[in-house]
Structures are given as C-alpha cells and as structure tokens.
Amino acid sequence: MxxxxxxxxxxxxxxxxxxxxxxxxxxxxxxxxxxxxxxxxxxxxxxxxxxxxxxxxxxxxxxxxxxxxxxxxxxxxxxxxxxxxxxxxxxxxxxxxxxxxxxxxxDAAGPEALAVAASERGRLVACFEELATKHAEAVRRAYLEGETYADLAARFDVPLNTMRTWLRRSLLSLRECLTR
Missing domain, CATH: 1.10.1740.10 (RNA polymerase sigma factor, region 2, helix turn helix motif)
Structure with missing residues (x-):
C-alpha cells in the first residue's frame, strides 16, 4: 500500500x-x-x-x-x-x-459506489449520517453529481456564501470522522 x-x-x-x-x-x-x-x-x-x-x-x-x-x-x-x-x-x-x-x-449504482461498498462504505455512510440531512445532500450533489454552488444555493434557498460554508464545514466533518 x-x-x-x-x-x-x-x-x-x-x-x-x-x-x-x-x-x-x-x-x-x-x-x-x-x-x-x-x-x-x-x-x-x-x-x-x-x-x-x-x-x-x-x-x-x-x-x-x-x-x-x-x-x-x-x-x-x-x-x-x-x-x-x-x-x-x-x-x-x-x-x-x-x-x-x-x-x-x-439511477443504478455506479462503479465508484460499488468500490466504496466493497472497502469503506460502512465508514463513509456512518460519517454522512453524522451530517445534517441537508448538508449531506448538498455534499453529494456538489461532489458526486457536479452541481455548482450557485445551483445548490438556489435549490436549498440559502445565500451562496452560506452554501460554501455548509460544504466546507461538511467536508471538514467528513474528513475528521474518516480519520477516527
């Protein structure tokens, strides 16, 4: 490794x-x-x-x-x-x-989802569950589906800078969780 x-x-x-x-x-x-x-x-x-x-x-x-x-x-x-x-x-x-x-x-699971399921799916799912539901969905949409920050801000009816803060804090939380 x-x-x-x-x-x-x-x-x-x-x-x-x-x-x-x-x-x-x-x-x-x-x-x-x-x-x-x-x-x-x-x-x-x-x-x-x-x-x-x-x-x-x-x-x-x-x-x-x-x-x-x-x-x-x-x-x-x-x-x-x-x-x-x-x-x-x-x-x-x-x-x-x-x-x-x-x-x-x-909407079938993609190859990355299958690979994650084989290796670290449980850990990742548990970490996502620690996030607020809206924050977890925003992270998925931004980083797995390619939605822009502006699209997400409109979707969740929050200011653009608030969406950026959500995503930044959520990623930090996920990183912290995955290192435990």
Missing part, C-alpha cells in the same frame, strides 16, 4: 520531471481517480479521456503541490473531480432533451 509520504515524494519527483516517479504515481493513484471521474461522468470512455487529461495536468502542475499536512490524494482528487465536472458540463450543454432524460432515469 502506498502511504501519504510515498505519494508526496512521488509528486515532488514528478515536479522535477522524473518519469519513473510519474509512472509510479499513476500506478498508485489512477484507480481511485478513475473511480471519481467515472462516478461523476457515468461514462467509461469519457472517464478514461478525463483521466488522461488529469495526469497531463499533474505532470505540468506537480510543482504547485505543497506539503501542508493534508493528504496528497485530496489534491489529486480535487483535480480529478474538477476535470470531470468540467467535462460533464460541456457534455450536458451538447445533450438533447431525450438524452438528458435517459441519463437521469438511470
């Missing part, structure tokens, strides 16, 4: 142009990042394309990563999530109403 320190070291070496470190970083993190992109996009081909874009971004921006006590996976997952959400928004603009209806109607 690759540790936080291992991943931080690999990112530092990638920042120096070390191709072997890049290959090792990909091997250690690609499955998780693919799961994130697949969950957001729900399309294997699109998720694979976005995964490639993610690692191009990592190669070019590894020097921007700073060791700050937080998990380096958080940095990588943020890149993955943002890339996947950007792609999803681009795809949604191109969808016909019939395609949109078909995609919304398919």
């Amino acid at each position: 690759t540790t936080r320190a291992d991943i931080e070291n690999l990112i530092a070496r990638v920042a120096q142009g070390d191709r072997a470190a890049f290959k090792a970083l990909y091997g250690a993190t690609s499955a998780k990042l693919f799961g994130v992109t697949l969950r957001v996009l729900n399309d294997r081909a699109e998720a694979e394309e976005v995964l490639q874009e993610i690692y191009v971004k990592v190669w070019h921006n590894a020097d921007r990563y700073t060791v700050n006590g937080l998990s380096p996976m958080t940095w990588l997952i943020t890149i993955a999530r943002n890339s996947a959400v950007d792609r999803l928004r681009k795809l949604r603009r191109a969808e016909t109403p019939a395609e949109l209806e078909e995609r919304i109607a398919d």
Whole structure:
C-alpha cells in the first residue's frame, strides 16, 4: 500500500520531471481517480479521456503541490473531480432533451459506489449520517453529481456564501470522522 509520504515524494519527483516517479504515481493513484471521474461522468470512455487529461495536468502542475499536512490524494482528487465536472458540463450543454432524460432515469449504482461498498462504505455512510440531512445532500450533489454552488444555493434557498460554508464545514466533518 502506498502511504501519504510515498505519494508526496512521488509528486515532488514528478515536479522535477522524473518519469519513473510519474509512472509510479499513476500506478498508485489512477484507480481511485478513475473511480471519481467515472462516478461523476457515468461514462467509461469519457472517464478514461478525463483521466488522461488529469495526469497531463499533474505532470505540468506537480510543482504547485505543497506539503501542508493534508493528504496528497485530496489534491489529486480535487483535480480529478474538477476535470470531470468540467467535462460533464460541456457534455450536458451538447445533450438533447431525450438524452438528458435517459441519463437521469438511470439511477443504478455506479462503479465508484460499488468500490466504496466493497472497502469503506460502512465508514463513509456512518460519517454522512453524522451530517445534517441537508448538508449531506448538498455534499453529494456538489461532489458526486457536479452541481455548482450557485445551483445548490438556489435549490436549498440559502445565500451562496452560506452554501460554501455548509460544504466546507461538511467536508471538514467528513474528513475528521474518516480519520477516527
């Protein structure tokens, strides 16, 4: 198993142009990042394309990563999530109403959900249950379904900054819960 320190070291070496470190970083993190992109996009081909874009971004921006006590996976997952959400928004603009209806109607569990169920589903579910119901739903919609902060603020009828605070505090609570 690759540790936080291992991943931080690999990112530092990638920042120096070390191709072997890049290959090792990909091997250690690609499955998780693919799961994130697949969950957001729900399309294997699109998720694979976005995964490639993610690692191009990592190669070019590894020097921007700073060791700050937080998990380096958080940095990588943020890149993955943002890339996947950007792609999803681009795809949604191109969808016909019939395609949109078909995609919304398919509510089967995605691959990431199945992977989480196999490994840490119980812990994650328990941590989500510690959040207020509205806060948990906002986190799911923002980070798993790609809704914008503005969309969520309108959906929950709260100011935009309140929604940002909800999400930030909820993520901190989830992180704290998952480290117990």
